[in-house]
Amino acid sequence: MSTTPTINWSEDQPARPAQPARAARWHSESCAPPPRRVVVADDGTKAATAYQLACEGTALLWRGDFHNARQLLKSMSRRIDRKPNPTRPDATPAESFHLHRRARGHRARVLGKLLVLLEDDHSLTLRRAPDVRRACNEAYGPPRGERAVSLTELLGVIGAHQWRERGVEVPALGAGTRIHPHYGVFSPVRGEYVDLVARAPLPANPRTAFDLGTGTGVLAAVLARRGLSHVVATDIGPRAMACARENADRLGLADRIEVTGPALYPEGRADLVVCNPPWLPARPTSTIEQGVYDPDGTMLHGFLHGLAAHLRPGGxxxxxxxxxxEHLGLRTREDLLTAITAAGLRVAGSIGTKPRHPRTRDTTDPLHRARAAEVTSLWRLIPD
Known part of the structure; x- marks a missing residue:
């Protein structure tokens, strides 16, 4: 028996005779279940109707003009924005964070009810639709029959392809040097953490390094450019490992960077072990969020407790x-320092930097106060 999730719908329309029921494979990067009820929508579908159906849990399979579908999505989004802000003036930072996440989850569920059908070659047969075959091949792999996805997910796939094509400039790697992120791999758009790794003082005579949770491979590349002769970059995600290998090859560093997985630590010991774990101890709701959210700080604690056993003397x-x-009330500084001590480590020094992204200046952001106070640090840890 097949366990592949599917959606089912009928193409029946008032001016046409009854059509047989149809089915297609369902795909969701956020692991959303297939909608139980699907109706056909087109250019004549009103935004108010689409929004009401989506809020009730009914999905709309789009059969009209592609650009009109994007406009409908924007109209549905504006209706969500008219709802009162869920945060309260008296809410604690942690409560504000969870309310904000809940609101974003509601938005994703409602907007995710507008669907499109990818044909068996990953093409779209909608009017004025772009050629999405290459972007979908990069994100999903070879096509395996018709596939239904949300329009919001497809737009993310298209955007990821564009990021992959043009890359993200990383000044720490040299003027004009770019890293090319793949779909589902966290992009190094916040360059301050990369700059910290580029300027922190290296231990004496380092030759080897581990970059744990490498993602695009950007930190492994920085370490190799700083003179480390062998950098082992690990990740648990196949997309990330493929992305890191491709970037190492683009930069001419494939002879210095070894990409492996799926595990946090590789075998052996190194002079330097670098880890940039997801910063927030919360549950991710999609693949891309795994770069931001780390349930219960699992990766952070895994790094700390495995560090001493993987360092060479003097590393x-x-x-x-x-x-x-900490500013959101999800973890305290004492929690972090206690975890470091419990792992048999001590802090040899640290350097910090303020974020430069625009959201720190957005006073309408419910989390503005926490974002404005944020500091990103590089903690230098050694066995106690």
């Missing part, structure tokens, strides 16, 4: 971590 571990979780 250091570099923990790159934002204190945003």
């Amino acid at each position: 250091e571990g570099w923990l790159v971590l934002s204190d945003l979780a």
Whole structure:
């Protein structure tokens, strides 16, 4: 019996005779279950109707013009924005965070009810639709029959393809040097954490390094450019490992960077172990959120407790971590320092930097106060 999730719908319309029921494979990067009820929508569908159906849990399979579908999505989004802000003036930072996450989850569920159908070659047969085949091949792999996805997910796939094509400039790697993120791999758009790794003092005569949770491979590349002769970059995600290998090859560093997984630590010991774990101890709701949210700080604690056993004599571990979780009331500084001590480590020094992204200046952001106070630090850790 097949366990592949599917959606089912009928193409029946008033001016057409009854059509047989149809089915297609369902795909969701956020692991959303397939909608139980699906109706056909087109250019004649009103935004108010679409919004009401989506809020009730009914999905709309789009059969009209592609650009009109995008406009409908924007109209539905504006209706969500008309709802009162869920945060309260008397809410604690942690309560504000959870209310904000809940509101974002509601938005994602409602907007995710507008669906499109990818044909068996990953093409779209909608009017004025772009050629999405290459973007979908990069994100999903070879096509395996028709596939239904939310329009919001498809737009993310298209955007990821564009990021992959043009890359993200990383000044720490040299003027004009770019890292090319893949779909589902966290992009190094916040360059301050990369700059910390580029300027922190290296331990004496380092030759080897581990970059744990490498993602795009950007920190492994920085370490290799700083003179480390062998950098082992690990990740648990196949997309991240493929992305890191491709970037190492683009930068001419494939002979210095070895990408492996799926595990946090590789075999052996190194002079330097670098880890930039997800900064917030919360549950991710999609693949891309795994770069931001770390349930119960699992990766953070895994790094700390495995560090001493993977360092060579005189080696250091570099923990790159934002204190945003502290400002949001999700973790305290005492919690972090206690975890470091419990792992048999001590802090040899630290350097910090303020974020430069625009959200720190957005006073309408419910989390503005925490974002404005945020500091990202590189903690130099050694065995106690």
